[in-house]
Amino acid sequence: MNDVLEKYERGDRRALARLISLIENEDVRSREILEKIFPRIGRAHRIGVTGPPGAGKSTLVDQMTKKFCQQKKRVGIIAVDPTSPFSGGALLGDRIRMNDLATYPDVFIRSMATRGSLGGLANRAHEVADLLDGFGMDLIIFETVGVGQSELDIVEAADTTIVVLVPESGDAIQAMKAGLMEIGDIFVINKSDRDGADRTKVEVEYAVSLGGKNRQWQPPVVQTIASTAVGVEELLNKIELHRDFQIHNDISAQKKIKRLERIVRQRVAASLEQRFWKAEQEKLLREKLKQMVDGAISPYQVSDQLIEDFFK
């Protein structure tokens, strides 16, 4: 393990990939790894990109990445695709991208397709981000294809959240209803060469303006055509602005505190459960199962009894 960590610290990409796999698989050594790299993290800016399937998020992330590389920045991409059964072509899209960005030495892409591991996806994605952060990436981009709760948890925990919409199909209204207006720090109207792009921009700007006079940051709305990189530079400027804004208003520091707090709470919860569910408690639960099936006792009473017993 120390061997791999040393290689990782020297900038060995294979060591990075290996550590990511261990974290993803919730290997027993995860704790040790995260502990060891902890002093190295906190430098990278984390960007969450979300939006409807077909909005062109992957293409946009690719173009952003290329521009970041031109600025001599190192970029880690975490493509979170928890179920993506229906997103249509995401899997193929990833493979095409790999070929394209694979030639960039300063880019590291990782797809997290996590069907099966229930819950914990948001935690895991941020642990992988920690590894990329500690590896020296300047930017980490979370890109989600799905629109479920876990995906939104991930982007919400980013420093800058970008919501990507397209001109057609009443996206703005749908996004508003879904509360996406509140999580976006920057809004992108992609495919802005299509009809209705200007109207969509106005709609989104209006929706954002409803967000409140008392919000310090007024989320900008950027029009892009990702396929030809139109507007991507402006988007990068807005990200930079948002980053500066957060640093100067002490928001970055607050977010860091929140993130650390979240880790502690999550670790405590896991640890409590681990301590609780020892052989004895499991046995007690087994014994009560029959009574519960018969309806003689409720699971609410059983959990109370187990808890009481544990703290006795």
Place this chain on the structure above:
Amino acid sequence: MNDVLEKYERGDRRALARLISLIENEDVRSREILEKIFPRIGRAHRIGVTGPPGAGKSTLVDQMTKKFCQQKKRVGIIAVDPTSPFSGGALLGDRIRMNDLATYPDVFIRSMATRGSLGGLANRAHEVADLLDGFGMDLIIFETVGVGQSELDIVEAADTTIVVLVPESGDAIQAMKAGLMEIGDIFVINKSDRDGADRTKVEVEYAVSLGGKNRQWQPPVVQTIASTAVGVEELLNKIELHRDFQIHNDISAQKKIKRLERIVRQRVAASLEQRFWKAEQEKLLREKLKQMVDGAISPYQVSDQLIEDFFK
């Protein structure tokens, strides 16, 4: 509270609606409500319906419901739509449905749109199902629009899971890759009047057959045209078959045990955290935050210290 519960037990739909709201809002009286209704639950068959946006799930659920009503059965529908920002028209669709099925006295529909309440959606949906179950519904249908993890958690916890696909767009292959082949008990090829319906059926049947010779239940593939109710009766027959299969093979009983176990574990976890995070532990965490921000101590060490301190 007793007043509302009494009315609920007498079959008052308004009391049902009120109790559902209390559960959804995680009211302090939730525990009392769930406890009280516990002896009444366990009769309903729970059906999960999932599939890509645009597969026609809502229409299919409506038609299934009408057929169930013709069989003099009472149906509760829980339309889970956690984020649905982009599903295109789901919100409107719901409203149209309300008008249509609202005339059915034996149908109760509840939409759960839960943007904001992080996690716990699957638990909450099943608690609402318990209320419908205790109210005397014969069937409870979970319909999900999103394809995120929480939505899949919900349908997986159902007695019968129906995966709805459409002929076009390589749905079968996407579903296979996403592991949906493993969660489906019945597969539906909806919109089967479209080109490629037979080919899709063959593809899905093939994919299902790969699932293993040693599985006792071979998931059937049903072609439907939900808009005109074609194939819906066959689907209901398959649901009935699957229900019988589970009863005769003791699978229903096992599922019931698992569900009860899950409730106990989830209650224990909540209770442990509640007991842990009292003023003192919160204070300790606050004190450590600065050191963590400075990188002097890791959140992993802090959680260990807090846990040690708690059990001292």
